[in-house]
Amino acid sequence: MRPALQTRWRTGLLLAACLAGAALxxxxxxAFHPPxxxxxxxxxxxxxxxxxxxxxxxxFADPALESSDRTGYFRAQYVVxxxxxxxxxxxxxxxxxxxPRPVLLDFVAPPDRRVAATIGRARRAAAQRGIETRLxxxxxxxxxxxxx
Amino acid sequence: MVGGLAPLLLVVLAALALRRWRSAxxxxxxxxxLAPAVGLGGSSLLFFWWRVAGLPPGALAVPLLALALLLAAxxxxxxxxxxxxxxxxxxxxxxxxxxxxxxxxxxxVLRLLQQPLGEYDAVAIWNARALTIWRAAExxxxxxxxxxxxxxxxxxxxxxxxxxxxSFAVGGGETVLVPQxxxxxxxFAAAAAIWLGVHRVAGAPAARWAAALFLVTPEVxxxxxxxxxxxxxxxxxxxxxxxxxxxxxSDRGPAARAALTGFSLGLLPWTKNEGLLLAALLLAAWxxxxxxxxxxxxxxxxxxxxxALPGIATLTxxxxxxxxxxxxxxxxxxxxxxxxxxxxxxxxLGSLAGELDPFGAGDEWSLTALALLVLGGVGWAxxxxxxxxxxxxxxxxxxxxxxxxxxxxxxxxxLRWHLSTSLDRLLLQILPLAFLWAFSxxxxxxxxxxxx
Numbered sequence: 001m002r003p004a005l006q007t008r009w010r011t012g013l014l015l016a017a018c019l020a021g022a023a024l025x026x027x028x029x030x031a032f033h034p035p036x037x038x039x040x041x042x043x044x045x046x047x048x049x050x051x052x053x054x055x056x057x058x059x060f061a062d063p064a065l066e067s068s069d070r071t072g073y074f075r076a077q078y079v080v081x082x083x084x085x086x087x088x089x090x091x092x093x094x095x096x097x098x099x100p101r102p103v104l105l106d107f108v109a110p111p112d113r114r115v116a117a118t119i120g121r122a123r124r125a126a127a128q129r130g131i132e133t134r135l136x137x138x139x140x141x142x143x144x145x146x147x148x
Numbered sequence: 149m150v151g152g153l154a155p156l157l158l159v160v161l162a163a164l165a166l167r168r169w170r171s172a173x174x175x176x177x178x179x180x181x182l183a184p185a186v187g188l189g190g191s192s193l194l195f196f197w198w199r200v201a202g203l204p205p206g207a208l209a210v211p212l213l214a215l216a217l218l219l220a221a222x223x224x225x226x227x228x229x230x231x232x233x234x235x236x237x238x239x240x241x242x243x244x245x246x247x248x249x250x251x252x253x254x255x256x257v258l259r260l261l262q263q264p265l266g267e268y269d270a271v272a273i274w275n276a277r278a279l280t281i282w283r284a285a286e287x288x289x290x291x292x293x294x295x296x297x298x299x300x301x302x303x304x305x306x307x308x309x310x311x312x313x314x315s316f317a318v319g320g321g322e323t324v325l326v327p328q329x330x331x332x333x334x335x336f337a338a339a340a341a342i343w344l345g346v347h348r349v350a351g352a353p354a355a356r357w358a359a360a361l362f363l364v365t366p367e368v369x370x371x372x373x374x375x376x377x378x379x380x381x382x383x384x385x386x387x388x389x390x391x392x393x394x395x396x397x398s399d400r401g402p403a404a405r406a407a408l409t410g411f412s413l414g415l416l417p418w419t420k421n422e423g424l425l426l427a428a429l430l431l432a433a434w435x436x437x438x439x440x441x442x443x444x445x446x447x448x449x450x451x452x453x454x455x456a457l458p459g460i461a462t463l464t465x466x467x468x469x470x471x472x473x474x475x476x477x478x479x480x481x482x483x484x485x486x487x488x489x490x491x492x493x494x495x496x497l498g499s500l501a502g503e504l505d506p507f508g509a510g511d512e513w514s515l516t517a518l519a520l521l522v523l524g525g526v527g528w529a530x531x532x533x534x535x536x537x538x539x540x541x542x543x544x545x546x547x548x549x550x551x552x553x554x555x556x557x558x559x560x561x562x563l564r565w566h567l568s569t570s571l572d573r574l575l576l577q578i579l580p581l582a583f584l585w586a587f588s589x590x591x592x593x594x595x596x597x598x599x600x
Contacts, residue, residue, distance in 0.1 A: 010523060010590065011240065014357045017519035018244050020506075021364035022251045024514045028366055029255045030262035038265060070299065074272035077300055078265075081276055082284035082291065087299045 044079035050136065051083050052102060058094055059085040060122070061106040062115060072106055091122040095129050103133075152325020154315035155188060155333055158216070162187030165219035173402055181344045182408060184337040185387055187216075188330065188380075189415040192310025193462050195317070199281060199288040200465070208317040241356040248360035256335070256373040260328050266375030273301050274376055275327050277309035282316045303471040305463055307419040308377045327375045335372035338383035339363050342583045345390040349537070349588040358583050361519065367512040371576055378573045381419045385426055386580035387412045389544055392434040393584075395452075396443045396536035403451040410455025418459045422577065429551055433543035441536040483558035492563060496556045499567045503575065512572065516579075520586040527589030538588050545585045548578045 051057055057080075061072045070087060077085045085104070088094055094103050105122065107115050119135070126133045163183035166174055174182070191212060198208050265271050277300070284291045308330070315326045339359045347355035362368055371378055391409025394400055413430070416423035438444040486492060502508055504517040534542065552574050559566045 011357075013519050013522060014361060015240065015244065017515040018248060018357070018360050018364055021361065021366060021514040021516060022247060024511060025251055025255050025364055025366045025369045028370070028512075030258045036262055041265070069268070070272075071268070074268075074276070074300060078271045078276040078279070081280040085299075 040075045041079060044076045047076070047104070048080045048083075051080055051104065053083065056084045056086060056101050058088050058101050058103045059106065060088045060091065060094060060103060062108070062118070063089065076104070076106060091118055092125050094122050095126045095131050151316075151319025151321060152323050152329055154319030154326060155311065155330040157318060158187035158191050158212075158311075158315065159183045159333060160187075161213075161216035161220050162190065165216060168220060169404065174405075174408075177340075177344055177347075181337065181340045181387065182412075184333055185384060185412045185415060186408075188311040188315075188333070189307055189384070189412075189418070189459070191314035191318075192307045192418070193458050195281070195310045195314040196288070196306060196462055196466070199291075202287040204285075205282050205313060206317055206321075208314060209320070212314060212318060239353065241353040241360070244360040245356040245363075248363040252335070252339075252363040252369060252372070255369045256332050259369075259373045260332075263374075264324050264328065266327060266331070266373075267371075270327070270375035273304055274308050275312070276300055277304070277306065278312035278316075278327065279322065281306070281309060282313040282322065303467075304377075304421065305418045305423070305466060307415060308380055328373065331373050331375040331379070334380040334383050335363075335368070338368075338379055338386065338580055341383055341386045341390060342580050345386060345393075345584045346587040348390075348394075349584070350590055354587050354590065358587050361516055362580065362583060364514075365516040365579075366514055367516075367572060367576055368579070370512060371573065376573075377420045378576050381416065381423055381426070382577045382580050384412050384415050384419055384423070385430070385577060386584060388416060388427070388430055389541065389581055389584060392430060393537035393540050395434070395448060396437055396441060396540055400448070403448055406448040406451035407455035410452035411458065413452070414456035414459025414463075416459075418463045420577075422574065424463075425551060425555075426548060426577070429547045430544055433540055433547055437536050437540040437543060440539075443536055478560055479555075479558060482560065486559070487554065487557045489557075492557050495563055496553055496567065499556075499571055500553070503571050517582075520582050524582075524586030524589045527586070531589065531591065541581070541585045541588050545578065545581050548581060552578070 059073055059076060073085060073087050086101070103122070103126075105119060107119070111119060123133050123135075160183070163179050166179040166182055166186060167176075194212060195205070195208060198211075199205060266275055281288070281291065312327050312330055315330065316322055319326060339362050342362050343355045343359040346358040350358075368379075388409060391405065391412065395406060395409065400406075413427055416427040416430075435444070504513055506513060506515050506518050528542075552571075555574075556563065556567060556571070
């Protein structure tokens with residue numbers, strides 16, 4: 001192959017790849033997609049003040065809402081850090097420790113019958129161990145149960 | 149707002165400090181390409197040890213800035229290197245690079261406006277860790293001990309969180325701008341490192357094409373502003389590969405260069421756990437090539453080791469003292485049986501082909517992977533001979549691809565889930581290496597700088 005031709009096909013290939021990449025990148029740019037709300041920062045931010053500023057808290061989210069990738073847990077952990085959140089999925093196990101830690105129940109208000117039943121199970125489990133709990137509503141979307 | 153520019157300040161101060169380091173005789177471009185590793189990587193190491201000593205995070209600003217200013221103003225004198233004559237003509241490759249930089253900036257700004265806190269992993273891991281080590285009042289040891297109870301991958305190393313936290317200290321407090329600026333800096337640092345490496349092996353026009361193509365690749369622009377550690381790792385990988393390739397040349401410069409290469413090598417495992425595998429692989433490929441070509445010198449090996457020491461020592465302290473869980477024993481359990489399963493190989497190779505197929509569902513690579521494959525493949529086929537640096541790049545890229553295949557075939561996790569959640573990022577980490585390889589297979593005369 002002649003040198004000039006060798007140069008041209010390579011340049012042509014790179015030019016085509018650059019133009020295709022630029023077009024695709026711009027097409028995929030967020031300007032063409034709906035913005036993603038970050039209202040969860042505010043939601044968990046209200047919670048931060050209510051939690052101990054250091055130490056550990058057990059986090060229990062509505063199993064119907066918390067996806068397998070634990071989005072709620074990680075978002076809550078991001079906001080309340082350096083308080084450490086322990087992920088728990090079983091309401092019966094929330095208060096099994098000898099020295100129980102504060103428990104955060106992350107549910108959307110108002111609770112439907114299923115959510116109310118879950119909260120009830122957790123509170124009964126606490127009561128059986130002599131642990132007092134209180135239900136706190138933060139804003140219109142969050143309940144917090146604290147075991148002291 | 150001004151505090152958000154702290155990462156940029158750290159990079160500029162590092163570039164100035166490198167300018168005064170005469171014994172390394174670095175060119176201007178080399179200093180700027182190295183500056184993010186020294187400024188951001190170095191500050192993450194300092195932050196870690198500062199906090200291990202139990203000192204308050206905010207107080208790091210004074211010694212960090214004092215050290216940087218001292219180094220920048222040290223009486224080493226400025227090297228009087230000659231500038232290469234610059235052409236004022238605007239060739240196609242210059243236009244392509246200008247367009248690519250513009251597209252990259254626009255997409256980064258739009259993406260940061262849409263996701264100011266970064267991608268899922270940035271929220272779950274990287275930025276959360278930065279906030280943790282910045283906010284916690286207790287000493288680092290106690291803090292890490294408690295973190296072992298968290299689900300947020302407490303064993304992940306701290307280059308990115310540490311540099312973000314150090315920038316918080318320099319900038320005077322927490323702001324979402326710091327991880328955003330850090331993320332974009334690493335994106336452009338990776339492009340600049342590709343430019344520098346390709347410039348050396350294939351000339352200026354090829355370097356501009358390479359940087360342009362990297363910057364417009366959709367996958368790169370997705371992860372560039374994502375505030376995760378994959379692009380910092382890609383940057384450090386290509387920086388280390390560049391330094392190691394240079395060590396195989398006859399004109400390898402003073403030993404201080406080997407120490408700088410060692411420094412970036414040591415930062416690889418401090419960035420992500422995969423970095424340990426990649427560092428070991430680069431080192432093995434380099435040692436093999438060096439032994440074959442008899443290019444290894446004990447003095448330079450010692451300099452390389454000394455340069456790697458800060459990163460390796462910090463990682464070792466972190467892993468031995470606080471990292472609660474090593475994934476390697478889990479991985480090795482039953483790995484042989486899994487890797488002998490042909491069905492797993494079929495799934496992994498099929499996923500790889502599907503991921504890179506520009507005409508399939510995975511269009512996030514656009515034509516980039518195909519172009520690199522054609523460019524490198526044809527170059528290799530037409531110029532079969534290989535000098536040591538080129539041989540090293542072939543070994544490093546081939547080895548890292550094989551390594552990733554082995555990781556997936558042997559993974560104890562659900563294979564399809566593992567592939568779908570990480571294959572693109574693992575390929576992104578070695579993408580700059582593919583650029584170096586593909587362009588190094590094409591001599592300078594074969595890429596046009598024809599006038600537009």
